Amino acid sequence: MRLHDDEDLPDIEFPLGDGTAETGATVYCPYCNETVEIAIDPGGGSAQEYVEDCEVCCQPWTVSVHYREDGSAQVSVAPLDE
Numbered sequence: 001m002r003l004h005d006d007e008d009l010p011d012i013e014f015p016l017g018d019g020t021a022e023t024g025a026t027v028y029c030p031y032c033n034e035t036v037e038i039a040i041d042p043g044g045g046s047a048q049e050y051v052e053d054c055e056v057c058c059q060p061w062t063v064s065v066h067y068r069e070d071g072s073a074q075v076s077v078a079p080l081d082e
């Protein structure tokens, strides 16, 4: 699925759906400092931000996901209320 000609997407080559994009990440919870594995979805686009609860302490995070052109993902989480 290559959608880089779509007007709503940035003009980069992004390997969506060809098996090279990462689908998981390890993050540190800003509340409890536990290491948590989260699932990420390359089908959501090269830049995503959404709310997800920590599975350890159930506090809400703002999750930011940025896929690079090679399919690797940069993931960060922040407390929801900051």
Ligand SMILES: [Zn+2]
Pocket: 029, 030, 031, 032, 033, 034, 054, 055, 056, 057, 058, 059
């Ligand atoms: Zn937590």
